[in-house]
Structures are given as structure tokens and as C-alpha cells.
Amino acid sequence: MTTGFTLPPKPGAKNLAILQHLDLLLNEWGIHHLHISMTPEADGFVKRDDPLLFAMFHPETAYPLDIGTHSSFVDERLAVIAIENWPEAQLFLEIKGIQLRDGVPYSPEERRQMRSAGLFSLIPIGDKVFAPRGGISSAGTSTAASLQTNHIIRTLRSFEKQVQANPAEIADLIRSRGHEPGSPPTFKFALLQDGGFGVVETVSGCAIGLR
Numbered sequence: 001m002t003t004g005f006t007l008p009p010k011p012g013a014k015n016l017a018i019l020q021h022l023d024l025l026l027n028e029w030g031i032h033h034l035h036i037s038m039t040p041e042a043d044g045f046v047k048r049d050d051p052l053l054f055a056m057f058h059p060e061t062a063y064p065l066d067i068g069t070h071s072s073f074v075d076e077r078l079a080v081i082a083i084e085n086w087p088e089a090q091l092f093l094e095i096k097g098i099q100l101r102d103g104v105p106y107s108p109e110e111r112r113q114m115r116s117a118g119l120f121s122l123i124p125i126g127d128k129v130f131a132p133r134g135g136i137s138s139a140g141t142s143t144a145a146s147l148q149t150n151h152i153i154r155t156l157r158s159f160e161k162q163v164q165a166n167p168a169e170i171a172d173l174i175r176s177r178g179h180e181p182g183s184p185p186t187f188k189f190a191l192l193q194d195g196g197f198g199v200v201e202t203v204s205g206c207a208i209g210l211r
Contacts, residue, residue, distance in 0.1 A: 030133060
């Protein structure tokens with residue numbers, strides 16, 4: 001099945017929820033939904049239906065939150081579970097010094113509408129207010145992912161200028177690691193085994209980490 005972009009029925013009325021390439025729950029709250037099924041499909045995934053396991057992940061830790069359905073995507077309970085069960089992990093951040101509608105939470109429909117418009121919503125618990133660590137952008141993408149993407153692009157451009165200004169210096173660096181680069185050295189972007197990113201010189205295969 002091919003999915004393309006179509007304008008909303010009302011120009012200017014944003015409805016990100018209909019875009020199948022966006023996971024708005026993940027992009028706003030950092031919560032993954034995992035399909036629970038014993039029925040495999042032709043594409044190698046299991047049947048995409050309820051029930052769902054909701055969880056958050058850090059590099060070395062998984063935080064299982066709840067089992068629910070697709071209607072649970074806008075359920076504040078998921079965020080409350082994360083906040084109350086693992087406060088030290090700071091899966092959501094407390095926002096100091098503000099109050100939200102006398103502590104009354106948003107309704108699920110209000111959260112759905114805000115998320116579909118690319119607006120993140122706060123989570124009140126008692127007299128405290130919490131926000132997602134990253135939040136959602138006006139395009140429906142993860143703000144944290146957008147910031148990281150911009151950082152990677154800026155870093156790669158800086159490295160490119162460095163290579164253009166002094167290719168011999170980069171070639172000497174590669175030789176110091178026991179490799180012989182191409183002449184001139186050429187590079188491709190790579191995700192590195194340590195979880196970072198960098199470039200690989202295409203002739204020698206030498207990886208250079210960037211920050």
C-alpha cells in the first residue's frame with residue numbers, strides 16, 4: 001500500500017493524526033506501543049490490532065507502563081504511571097511555578113485535538129505539572145529528534161569544511177589509525193557501534209566519530 005500526502009479538507013485545519021508515517025504518542029510523550037499478537041503477517045510483523053503494550057525505553061532500561069488499546073493513545077494514565085513509578089528516571093519533567101486550570105487535566109479528546117495540531121499538552125498530578133522531555137513539533141515530529149537531526153547536520157557541515165580546508169590533516173589522521181585513505185579521501189555518514197554518529201572513509205573503511 002502506498003501512502004501519500006493529501007491536503008486537509010479545510011485548508012489551514014491541521015490533522016496530523018491521519019498521517020500514517022507519524023506516531024504522535026511516541027513523538028510527543030516518548031511512549032512506544034507494541035502489538036501483542038501470535039498472528040504473523042506477510043510483512044514479518046504481527047497482526048496490528050489490540051491489545052497493545054505501552055512502554056518507554058532508555059538505552060539500558062525498559063519501563064513497561066500498561067496494556068491497553070489504540071484508544072489509550074490519549075490516556076493521561078500512561079504518563080502518570082511513568083511519572084509516579086520511576087520519578088528518578090525523569091521520563092517526564094516537572095515544570096516549576098505554574099498551575100494548569102486549577103489542576104484539572106485535559107480530556108482525552110482535548111489531548112487528541114492538541115496532538116493532532118502539533119501541540120503538546122501538560123500533565124497535572126496533584127499540585128505539580130509535568131511536561132514530556134522532548135515534546136511534539138508543529139509538523140507532528142519529535143522535537144528531540146528534530147534537535148538531534150539539526151545537530152548532526154551542523155556537525156557534518158563543519159567536518160566537510162574541515163576536510164576541504166585541510167584534506168592532508170584528515171588523511172594523516174586516518175593513516176595514524178593504520179589505514180590508507182583514498183586520494184582525496186571521501187566519506188559517508190554512519191551510525192557507530194558506541195551509539196554515536198560519524199563518518200566512514202569509503203576506501204579505507206576507517207570510522208571517525210563526530211560530536
